[in-house]
Amino acid sequence: MSCYWSSSPGSCCWHPSSFSKAIVILVDALRYDFTVPFTPKDGETAHHYHNALPFLYATAVKQPNNAFLLPFIADPPTVTLQRLKGLTTGTLPTFVDAGSNFAGTAIDEDNLIAQLRTAGKNVVHLGDDTWHALFPDYFDPDLTRPFDSFNVWDLHTVDNGVNEHLFPLLHPTNISKWDVVIGHYLGVDHAGHRYGPDHPAMTAKLQQMNGVFHDLVNAVDNETLVVVMGDHGMDSKGDHGGESDDEIEAAIWMYSKKGIFGRTSVSSLTPPATAKERPVAQIDLVPTLSLLLGLPIPFNNLGRPIDEAFIGAKGSDIGNLALANRVTSAQIHRYQYEYAQARGLSDESRSTSLDAWTKLTEIWDLNQRVILPGGQDWKGIYTAAVEYQTATLEICRALWARFDVVSMLHGVEVLALGLVALVVYARGINGDRTELTPLLLIRATIGTVAGIVVGLTLGLSIPQFQLIHATVYCTAIGGLLGLATGFYHIRNRLQSPIPSSAWSWTSLMLPVALSAGFAANSFTIWEDEILLFFLNTFGVLLFLSSFRQKSPVDRTIGCTQSIAFTVLTRLASLSRLCREEQMPHCRSTYYASANSSTSATWQLTIPFILTLALPAVIKTYFAQTLSYQHSATFMVGFILRLGLALTALFWTLDAADDGEWFGGSTQAYLKTVKVFVAQVVLAIGLAAGYATFGWAAPLLNIREERNSSATELRSASQPIETGEGEAKSSIIILGYANVHGSRYLLLFIPWLVAVILLQKPMGGGAIGILAWQVLSLLEIIDANQLADTPVGPVVLGLLGSFHFFKTGHQATLSSVQWESAFIPLHYIRYPWSPLFVMLNTFGAQILCAIAVPATVLWKAPPKKKGLLGDVAKAMATHILFYALINLATTMWAGHLRRHLMLYRIFSPRFMVGAIVLLIVDLVGILVAVGGTRWSFMSVADVFGWSSVQ
Template identity: 35%
Template structure:
């Protein structure tokens, strides 16, 4: 884009670029414009994220090993350890103090820890360990081996674990020439690829499989226990976690799995020798649905059991300060790291932030003081290497308080002072969480704002350009190419100076994006009339921007963000009521009834969809979950609604197309046969998913059900990606041609084309149905019902919008005819009349996309991710398809609404010669309006997250909402590209082909 000296493009290159842009077809021009906007959005999001969601600073230093010149601070209590991780072992699964009433499915089943603690309290301890969010397995393994804190963005790395490069218990054990043997979750092998003397990894993401990993661990665990030759033996069981994801904690399956774990632990205890420490822990907990990843109390509550066969490890009775008074004492999960290191005679990992578990050391005051002091010195070394002034100030203040108390004669134990110091430093680092790059945050917000402004400018340019809209777009792109490079060069230089860093790849992209967006904004200066025609407008045109402004401003309040699902329903119903009120001004009774009827239907559907809810933790006790059963399992009781999806919904589509005589051509076969069959397969898949875990199903039938379920999904996917696109693209329009012959019956006298008035809309609507079938396949039963209701709501909005346009045309015709002295001709709309769509027309679709996200069982929290969708059509996690299926399940409803955007410009619009109705221009205008809505709320969420980055709720509310908004914007951009570049292009080609073959 720029020459080596940083200037603008050479004259020859500019002329070549201008000629290339001038030669592009209108459709290619529209697609290129959407690609450029997506590029601006992507770079803006990447820049902001780079500054806001930095990963935790990793210090590569390593604690020195113990030797004669650098001895261990306290004597080791054990020479060996067996570490058993039972994934998702919630504290109440092993506590002797279950809640009231206890669950028969997971309380009192894994009872060995409670029994041993009651029988041998000096050699057995149970703790409620707090696992720092995000509560995903990879981050928790990092925590229990390094003692470090995770960061918010680390949760995304749970699918792609990379080797740990910081100091850890594993690396310290290897450095001390200890043999470490591992078996179970293969995440460990990804994190510590060259650390184990023997390893038996198993796939960790196949949540459909409840037993393979556990059976594999058992197969290798006990032979190693018997033959010895190891110092640390690690077994990571996954069955409890997979049962939680599969059916939730309140099922017989969970009781059976916990009973199996209890039997395994009893056998392990029986085979332990006197010099081996047993550590049993959960890496995290699970919520009532069996999922995890967030920060709710049940997700962060993980059980921890320490057991020694002969050596006492619980000396709490020697110190009243640490005596257990009621229930289980809560500790930080990372407190296990320094405690286990000292018990095994290993150096504490350099990045550790955990404290010691005092019960282990308080029997000897000297040992207790030495252990606490060793942790304090290690944390002091770490925070000096980390170099944060606020944390260093906290540490210095703690030491100063202790010195002043000691000097004044206040009896403060040195060990207590060290414990207090370590705790306060940990809290300071938790608040800090991660460093922010304010420079990148500001740059990202600026670019996102430029992207919004550029999209609005393009919307106005296309809207006001009329039939010559492409002249404005070509001018905008030509300006971007010729002038954007120069602006980008300047912006890149300024960015490099401001951040005081060498210009890197991100800054290059940022520079180009800023230049491009600035050039697009400058283009209206060269095209007359771009802004002037947009100054005036009606209330109908203003209500959409007002709704967007209110939605954007709501992101400044954590309460509005937490209750956004309810707020979206309110905004949609308000829009519907506005249209109902406008029905009174329609010039004909029939139009008034149509507008009134479709407005009320739209409001009713929105309220009905809003009844499907998944509550955030912060919404309790004012929210009632309806998407799941009371025990958190999927709401299988809605299977009675499935006939609505695969029987009634195709019938509704047929009736709607029949209104415009468009249920013709390929439509009957496509809708009533193929689409209905694919939707039926999607419903049957989830029926078999439920049946597979049904208590009444015989065990020997389960493999058959799994196989049938698998192939049903594969048949449906094959139809969606193969059969349906082929039939849709190769068939004609949804038209029916009637030929009437003269009285002799020999010659055709008249040809009537039925469905011509909706040739564009009906044909494109079949394309939307393909997208619906794909999203429906990866959605649970109630979500399928929600999707069906959303499609009917889209139809209601299309008919409502079309009726309002008819009312405008009739009113304009009446005014013109009255002015001309016409009488009988009043209300006869001219043949070539048209009404340009407005921004307000796109707003209900955008809000429907957001409502569909919430109503299909999602919230802006990690815990609502529906992992089951990763296995639709696959037996195990398969890259890249499984992650894509999860994305489709999460953002598919919103993408489906984006696919519907061209219908706003094509519904009940008949093809006319010489493109007198600019279908492509109107579609591009609506696509830009739709993109503007999501770009604006993304900008609002980014701005508020940055402004409130030290807010108490930033990582709980604002950061997750920004991440949701950012990904949604990218998904919307991609869906609009598919809609315009593929769906509308082929639809237009089919219309053009029909024009050549049929004479009207």
């Protein structure tokens, strides 16, 4: 080619091709230290992932002109879909993009795949079907073979499928059918998710990949470039998504039989021993591959060519390296120019980059006009080009982190006003809320519709207003204004929401203190320990309050249950999953080890202990109020016990599957059997459980006693005297005094069964403890007459948040237990798979939200008026707890938007707070309040009462 360079922003040429074909192999989660030798020293021990994949390193050492191996640094978030975007466009991701990992949309930006198609290249894809979501209709439909990518329990189907179709394409009879083959292997990533990196399964997968690369090198010809790379790494448990070193340090290996690769002065002949030496960014693949294949560099690329690919076999072709870098610089300059024009950026904001560009242009022009002694100054051109690329990348990283402060303030404003409205509804209305709710809903709906109209009008008619932003903001404000008019209409029913008792102040101060703490990264990191302290504080305060009760029965029940509550909290705290920032001051117990994603063998006893103990514990609380009868015996004695027994069987089968206890055909059937067992548990729990709840009558039993003194337990029965004189008899209604609480609590059990199934054994144990704590809390509230205070809803909020951590989760992407989607399923099924992941992740908060009405109904006077309104008050208070947390995390994430730990700590916690609030809203309104209404209808059918509603 005659043109390599143009200083005009509107034009750019490209590099002549070095290869006509390419095979790009992406090994998902190929961490760099999987590929380099490991020699134990100073007491170190080798792990299963060490020295299992020697081929890449050995080739780079023995054939330095044919291959090189380098650390390949990913930009967080380290999730596959975002990494594919970076690897094909060369642009930087944003943290919010992580959410689209579950529903990828086609890439609109210029990219490598589009350039290949434009150049008339036939591209074949094999493996992970995520590529087809990003590049629909880009691949050869006859040769392409996509495979489902989300079944993290399946280590072999995708890898075997890629091998089955890859090697036939390399046969001489098929070599003309394709130009580029992309193979995406998933076994290493799935082995990490399922077992962790330190497991024999990881050794087997890495050895399999080692053999694949060996066979691939033998099969390719001189005109084919081979690229092997990882899209990200994995942490010590095999997960990824964050920005720890193990998650961002992948590997890249390039091979060619031409022998055109070399080493620069900054790199040795041997690959780097660690990822800290000579790392390259993943966005550097885009210009490197484009130039080697003779393609235009994608428009929005920000990467730079990898030196080893252009320096020549002797490491002295600085001219070729300089040309590659100046062509890339021209493309970057064109993109920066267009971007600045579109965004209206001033030259001052990118002065560093423009100065570097001017310097590069001057050096090039000087070389064009003057023949320098010894030839052209290629080294100077190369240095100036690298300086320009580095300066531009730094500016773009800062621009990518731009924040729309005005919109952020509007969002905080909406959240704050919503919080105020929730405070008024929860604690500022005198009397029953149920009769006022329709009025408030009507006013809010009218305001919302008006807000939509106003927002659409502003967005469509005024250029300064973005349609989506204007509509969303006006809709929210309109709904809140409509709600405000409703409050004004009932102003005679409003009262001060300021706490008026010690318990109310305590219930306010602890959530406020928790919310204020999210301004500190250390507080956010150690949130689980802070919640442990708050719950223990509540336990001690409840014990002291119970000790002061006048009634011996209340005093005894309150004190013993307070002690049980505190002891159970300490017991649950033994289940821990430490995040990286907590090390070395934390030791994980949730998995078998710090390098494992499987449960320890001894943890398999936990589901069996639950099967024996949990139904007995729940039965005790029902029996204390003489309510263990009729449907309760079926729900607790059969549905719960059988569900827990089958759950124990499931995890035993899962351990047998993981540990390959059986060989041959038996092992192959384990997955099918355990999935069937899980489906039976869900059918027993949710289907049979909900049917039982729906059709159950109040848990009452009536018997007649003659000459009775009617001294049955005060909280459990209702004596009705009949007859005259000495022939008096009493009709005893057993369970009468807890008719509402016991009836409603049947709803808690089906969800309990489902959530325990979807947790790992240690997480199931934590949920079992949570269920016991909920029952203890109900007794404590009754003994201390705290049903009308915010204590119950607030403590349940703390409990839900606490057990979120105790079930093996953290406010990090890497802690999401994706494999829970496949506990009752073989493959991804929408919407069930996401729902199972949500039940696994937020099961504790869901159960606590369902338990909120019980804090009002447990042992409540059967004929008490306005019980449904009290339930609405309690549920609003519970939602208020999470709304306060959400507002706080939103405010602090916005305030600390330039903090070094924003994407690592504050943004994930903000996202968790928003998701939890949404889930609790839906569960609280649809499940808990709706279940309460259904429960009241059941009681009304027996007694004919309507006053409770």
